Amino acid sequence: MKQANIRNFSIIAHIDHGKSTLADRIMEQTHTVSERDTKAQLLDDMEVEQAHGITVKSRTVRNHYEADDGQTYEYNFIDTPGHVDFSYEVSKSLAASDGAVLLVDATQGVQAQTVANLRLAKQNHLVIIPVINKVDSDAADVPRTEAQIQKLDSSFENLDMLKISAKTGMGVHEVLEAIRTTIPAPTGDKHAPLKALVFDYMYDAFKGIIAYVRLIDGSIKADDDLLLMAKQTKVSANSLGYFAPNMTPIDELNAGDVGYVVTGLKDPQLVRVGDTMTSVTNTTKQPLAGYEPAKSMVFAGFYPKDNNYNELKLAIEKLSLNDSSFHYTLENSEALGAGFRCGFLGMLHLQIIRERLQDEYGLEVLTTAPNVTYHVYLNGKTEPMIVNNPINFPEFSKISYVEEPFVKAEITTPNDLLSEVMKLAEKHKSTLLDMDNQADLIVLTYKMPTSEVAYEFFNQLKSVSHGYATLDTTALDYEVADLVKVEVDINYATVDALSFVVHRQDADKLTQELVKKLKVAVPRRLYPTPVQAVVEGKAVARVDIPPLRKGATSGGKKGAAKKQALLHRQGVNKRKSAKNTSDLPQEVFNAVLELD
Numbered sequence: 291m292k293q294a295n296i297r298n299f300s301i302i303a304h305i306d307h308g309k310s311t312l313a314d315r316i317m318e319q320t321h322t323v324s325e326r327d328t329k330a331q332l333l334d335d336m337e338v339e340q341a342h343g344i345t346v347k348s349r350t351v352r353n354h355y356e357a358d359d360g361q362t363y364e365y366n367f368i369d370t371p372g373h374v375d376f377s378y379e380v381s382k383s384l385a386a387s388d389g390a391v392l393l394v395d396a397t398q399g400v401q402a403q404t405v406a407n408l409r410l411a412k413q414n415h416l417v418i419i420p421v422i423n424k425v426d427s428d429a430a431d432v433p434r435t436e437a438q439i440q441k442l443d444s445s446f447e448n449l450d451m452l453k454i455s456a457k458t459g460m461g462v463h464e465v466l467e468a469i470r471t472t473i474p475a476p477t478g479d480k481h482a483p484l485k486a487l488v489f490d491y492m493y494d495a496f497k498g499i500i501a502y503v504r505l506i507d508g509s510i511k512a513d514d515d516l517l518l519m520a521k522q523t524k525v526s527a528n529s530l531g532y533f534a535p536n537m538t539p540i541d542e543l544n545a546g547d548v549g550y551v552v553t554g555l556k557d558p559q560l561v562r563v564g565d566t567m568t569s570v571t572n573t574t575k576q577p578l579a580g581y582e583p584a585k586s587m588v589f590a591g592f593y594p595k596d597n598n599y600n601e602l603k604l605a606i607e608k609l610s611l612n613d614s615s616f617h618y619t620l621e622n623s624e625a626l627g628a629g630f631r632c633g634f635l636g637m638l639h640l641q642i643i644r645e646r647l648q649d650e651y652g653l654e655v656l657t658t659a660p661n662v663t664y665h666v667y668l669n670g671k672t673e674p675m676i677v678n679n680p681i682n683f684p685e686f687s688k689i690s691y692v693e694e695p696f697v698k699a700e701i702t703t704p705n706d707l708l709s710e711v712m713k714l715a716e717k718h719k720s721t722l723l724d725m726d727n728q729a730d731l732i733v734l735t736y737k738m739p740t741s742e743v744a745y746e747f748f749n750q751l752k753s754v755s756h757g758y759a760t761l762d763t764t765a766l767d768y769e770v771a772d773l774v775k776v777e778v779d780i781n782y783a784t785v786d787a788l789s790f791v792v793h794r795q796d797a798d799k800l801t802q803e804l805v806k807k808l809k810v811a812v813p814r815r816l817y818p819t820p821v822q823a824v825v826e827g828k829a830v831a832r833v834d835i836p837p838l839r840k841g842a843t844s845g846g847k848k849g850a851a852k853k854q855a856l857l858h859r860q861g862v863n864k865r866k867s868a869k870n871t872s873d874l875p876q877e878v879f880n881a882v883l884e885l886d
């Protein structure tokens with residue numbers, strides 16, 4: 291295909307505004323897939339995506355479009371995820387595109403993520419086509435949505451905006467035409483040294499690592515010797531092709547094309563998203579700018595459940611390759627043994643990774659309480675200790691002071707929900723920085739501790755606003771905070787993997803709530819089991835878990851009481867660490883995970 295007939299574009303929108311539905315219609319109308327083959331939501335084929343009804347991973351699909359001018363065009367579109375936890379995926383897709391369709395749901399109007407994605411698209415200098423979707427719905431308010439979009443950017447002011455129904459297909463042809471007439475064709479030089487942006491990777495059990503590439507200059511043929519510039523990794527192009535939407539092999543990819551290269555590499559450590567791919571023999575002088583690495587907001591421990599550490603390690607390595615915003619390091623817990631400290635963009639991201647381990651690898655993991663990264667200044671030290679695992683949070687007597695990270699949280703809410711939303715934000719230790727009107731919505735800007743936003747805040751916001759308010763966060767600096775570590779003792783032995791860090795003012799309430807939950811979650815034993823929450827060396831909350839029912843044991847009450855007394859003596863003599871607690875079920879860890 292000659293470059294003048296290629297269009298590379300993304301579809302960007304707020305969550306649920308209809309990206310995947312529009313992608314399906316485009317594939318139908320360009321005959322990439324026949325209507326007969328269309329199962330609902332063709333692109334969202336990952337199991338977790340179907341279960342949550344959302345797009346997690348970007349997809350790229352090549353379509354051949356027979357345009358009104360009588361010519362055939364190659365349309366490469368990249369479907370992007372809409373949830374805030376996945377905005378990193380959005381920015382990767384945009385760097386590989388020349389234009390973007392900005393889709394806005396006419397029943398909801400402009401939302402926070404519409405604004406955030408538009409900002410990203412502009413940063414990437416993309417040509418933007420605003421499109422109003424869901425005009426078939428009774429709840430659609432097209433004039434209001436149009437007015438809101440016009441306020442977003444001066445170039446939209448006098449635009450005759452496209453109004454479509456991705457569901458019925460109405461207006462989709464006009465979108466295809468607008469893509470042809472507005473988005474520029476790529477301009478790279480096919481004969482220059484190869485310079486390709488690796489905007490994603492996928493791991494295939496048989497083929498090894500598959501790189502998703504956008505060629506800026508040059509070309510790639512099968513068996514070419516290639517170089518991944520970040521780590522100077524040499525690979526061979528085992529095969530190459532494009533997605534339509536399944537993998538379709540071809541002989542050559544040229545400047546302007548989007549496609550895949552099967553590298554055969556097996557070691558995920560050797561590749562990096564945002565890398566530049568070039569030729570070993572004809573190396574480009576200037577690698578591409580690449581991406582900022584994604585910053586983890588939330589950390590949690592993953593531990594194998596059924597002694598399958600090696601399997602889990604392999605699965606985590608592959609997932610981190612497939613999802614470059616998921617980070618991990620090895621960690622060890624006295625209670626649970628060897629495991630992984632994992633970093634996520636947010637709680638939904640954590641949940642998705644957990645489910646993918648289950649769906650794609652059949653692995654269940656024990657997950658420990660989430661936390662953020664703390665800067666702990668020890669007595670007499672000027673450099674902070676970086677702590678992203680409560681197990682490593684130092685003993686209180688050694689600490690001079692602690693800092694925690696803050697975020698700027700922009701909440702966009704309809705006017706009538708303002709007081710509910712503000713009440714919720716206040717409950718989460720927020721400081722109001724600004725309040726603004728944008729397109730009939732109120733935009734509240736708060737400064738909040740990251741820990742307050744990272745865990746349950748988003749779900750609570752959705753709940754108080756019935757799904758209408760949205761959240762966008764940007765990291766701010768660290769500030770001093772009054773934090774304490776809560777340790778949990780079961781039968782006088784500390785279970786290190788249950789430790790967590792909280793604001794001192796919340797410690798009382800949370801520890802009471804926690805021991806109540808643990809009373810139900812900790813499995814009963816032959817003898818009564820005391821459970822205590824300990825803060826700064828003092829037990830601040832306690833419950834006693836009754837023994838298994840009388841008659842359920844052969845030793846009887848007397849024997850159990852004796853054993854308990856013995857253990858108690860041992861415990862009092864020496865507070866010890868629990869080593870044999872790997873039989874603790876996930877419910878015990880959930881008690882900490884689900885604290886309000």
Ligand code: GTP
Pocket residue numbers: 303304305306307308309310311312343344345370371372373423424425426427454455456457458
């Ligand atoms: P994420 O991938 O989660 O960001 O969502 P999305 O933007 O891809 O939205 P999706 O295509 O999954 O659509 C969300 C919901 O809106 C689905 O229930 C669709 O059936 C519905 N929907 C999409 N387009 C239209 C439309 O034109 N009209 C109506 N009435 N419903 C639509």
